[in-house]
Amino acid sequence: MADFVNRRDWMRIIGASGVAAGLGPGLTEGAEQAPVGESGGFQSRILNANEIQDARTCPTLVGGKVIQPQRELSVLRQTDVLVVGGGPAGVTAAIAARRTGADVTLVERYGHFGGLWTGGLVLLVLGHIVEGGRQVCQGIGEEMMKRLDKMEGAIVNRRPGTNPTVDAEAVKYLMIEMIEEAGVKVFLHCWGVDAIVDGNRVIGAVFESKSGRQAILAKTVVDATGDGDVFAAAGAQYERRSHNIGLVSRIGNLDRVDTAKAAQSPKPKRLGAVTPVPGVNWVNMTGPEDDGLNVEVLTRMELDHRKFIWKNTQKLRGTPGYEKTYLMETAPQLGVRITRVLTGLKTVLLSDLKAGNRMSDVVAVGGSTNGTHGEWHVPYGALVPVKLDGLLAAGRCISAEMRMADLVRLIPNCFVTGHAAGVAAAVAVKDGCPPRAVEVPKVQKILRDQGAYLG
Numbered sequence: 001m002a003d004f005v006n007r008r009d010w011m012r013i014i015g016a017s018g019v020a021a022g023l024g025p026g027l028t029e030g031a032e033q034a035p036v037g038e039s040g041g042f043q044s045r046i047l048n049a050n051e052i053q054d055a056r057t058c059p060t061l062v063g064g065k066v067i068q069p070q071r072e073l074s075v076l077r078q079t080d081v082l083v084v085g086g087g088p089a090g091v092t093a094a095i096a097a098r099r100t101g102a103d104v105t106l107v108e109r110y111g112h113f114g115g116l117w118t119g120g121l122v123l124l125v126l127g128h129i130v131e132g133g134r135q136v137c138q139g140i141g142e143e144m145m146k147r148l149d150k151m152e153g154a155i156v157n158r159r160p161g162t163n164p165t166v167d168a169e170a171v172k173y174l175m176i177e178m179i180e181e182a183g184v185k186v187f188l189h190c191w192g193v194d195a196i197v198d199g200n201r202v203i204g205a206v207f208e209s210k211s212g213r214q215a216i217l218a219k220t221v222v223d224a225t226g227d228g229d230v231f232a233a234a235g236a237q238y239e240r241r242s243h244n245i246g247l248v249s250r251i252g253n254l255d256r257v258d259t260a261k262a263a264q265s266p267k268p269k270r271l272g273a274v275t276p277v278p279g280v281n282w283v284n285m286t287g288p289e290d291d292g293l294n295v296e297v298l299t300r301m302e303l304d305h306r307k308f309i310w311k312n313t314q315k316l317r318g319t320p321g322y323e324k325t326y327l328m329e330t331a332p333q334l335g336v337r338i339t340r341v342l343t344g345l346k347t348v349l350l351s352d353l354k355a356g357n358r359m360s361d362v363v364a365v366g367g368s369t370n371g372t373h374g375e376w377h378v379p380y381g382a383l384v385p386v387k388l389d390g391l392l393a394a395g396r397c398i399s400a401e402m403r404m405a406d407l408v409r410l411i412p413n414c415f416v417t418g419h420a421a422g423v424a425a426a427v428a429v430k431d432g433c434p435p436r437a438v439e440v441p442k443v444q445k446i447l448r449d450q451g452a453y454l455g
């Protein structure tokens with residue numbers, strides 16, 4: 001029997017007793033009110049009255065050890081290119097691969113796109129310009145910036161030679177728009193937990209979600225998780241690094257500061273920098289250096305950073321003139337900068353930046369934070385694992401030496417490596433070859449056709 005009660009039936013059922021119980025028309029529980037004009041009100045039905053999951057595959061204790069029995073996984077999808085991680089690199093990679101003609105699936109652990117750019121509230125876009133203010137990061141990332149420029153309240157300080165700041169909600173919205181326009185198949189709330197490997201070749205990944213543990217099979221996989229979760233699971237070699245872990249927040253009502261009163265005491269610290277929302281600043285945090293892959297560290301950082309930010313804002317509110325400011329939000333996502341970095345066929349080196357080396361296999365060009373140096377090239381091999389096939393890395397986990405990591409991880413530089421990985425993955429599929437055997441000139445031509453700058 002379909003146990004289905006619509007609002008009209010429900011009102012008939014509760015009838016006078018509902019009214020007698022103090023539930024006025026449209027009020028069904030607590031203080032939650034069906035919005036005026038909502039035709040059906042709340043609706044609920046039993047989808048399966050006697051559901052029992054198969055517990056035979058639950059882990060069990062064998063000889064004092066927790067053992068997971070073998071089990072078959074359902075295949076959620078088969079695709080040409082599977083991109084894991086929907087941050088700046090992953091979204092760009094997915095759009096690029098799709099525009100290159102591949103069937104693309106993008107999987108993201110959270111409910112939105114943008115990674116640290118949006119969920120981490122890292123709103124300042126650094127790293128796209130070089131000496132003289134010339135902008136080197138172009139292509140799909142720059143297309144996003146141009147589109148943000150046309151949206152009301154989405155971006156500020158977007159002038160040649162400057163570093164713009166975006167609104168996270170505008171970016172989330174735009175990324176949905178661009179992903180849908182491109183025709184990428186998306187799965188959100190899906191956490192990549194394992195790689196599917198055939199010999200030396202990655203052929204897909206395993207995901208955990210509320211639907212359970214499922215597999216997606218792919219001809220080429222792009223690891224854009226930022227932490228190299230997929231290449232690590234597949235057995236690729238990488239360097240594990242620590243870095244500062246912070247938590248970004250936003251302060252509101254800064255346009256309501258009583259400036260006359262405020263001028264009488266020293267300017268408070270940690271006021272942050274402007275955003276497209278008037279009176280709202282984003283506040284970056286360096287945080288202590290630690291291992292961003294250690295769950296105990298992540299937990300402690302969340303707890304400590306949240307307490308610190310709350311107390312700091314209360315201190316600010318106690319400062320004459322700043323009484324009306326308030327903590328608007330802390331980022332839902334902890335600010336983990338660097339963890340795993342792929343050991344690639346090639347590596348992005350500081351010596352190449354310093355020497356201004358141009359590379360015949362360049363697939364991306366990065367910039368500086370404030371136009372303090374020239375452009376630097378990302379060789380294709382920096383995206384390709386030394387031994388593992390079927391996989392490319394994109395974003396902050398590509399092969400780069402320690403001294404380059406703080407440039408490689410900047411948002412525009414993640415756009416360009418994502419763009420390159422997406423095109424290369426689609427070419428590998430089209431040509432039926434592993435990523436390491438892709439014809440780089442072919443990738444370069446497509447990248448240029450898609451607006452990328454390659455020096």
Ligand SMILES: Cc1cc2nc3c(=O)[nH]c(=O)nc-3n(C[C@H](O)[C@H](O)[C@H](O)COP(=O)(O)OP(=O)(O)OC[C@H]3O[C@@H](n4cnc5c(N)ncnc54)[C@H](O)[C@@H]3O)c2cc1C
Binds near residue numbers: 084086226248394
């Ligand atoms: C505190 C802080 C301040 C920063 N300041 C700046 C700045 O001012 N300017 C600047 O340009 N850059 C800055 N950065 C760097 C920049 O934000 C990041 O390096 C950049 O966002 C990295 O992009 P990405 O796509 O490689 O990775 P991420 O942005 O980390 O995106 C990775 C995505 O993959 C998803 N994911 C991860 N693991 C899995 C999994 N197993 N399964 C499925 N999905 C997964 C994540 O949810 C996320 O959406 C800062 C970073 C931090 C932490």
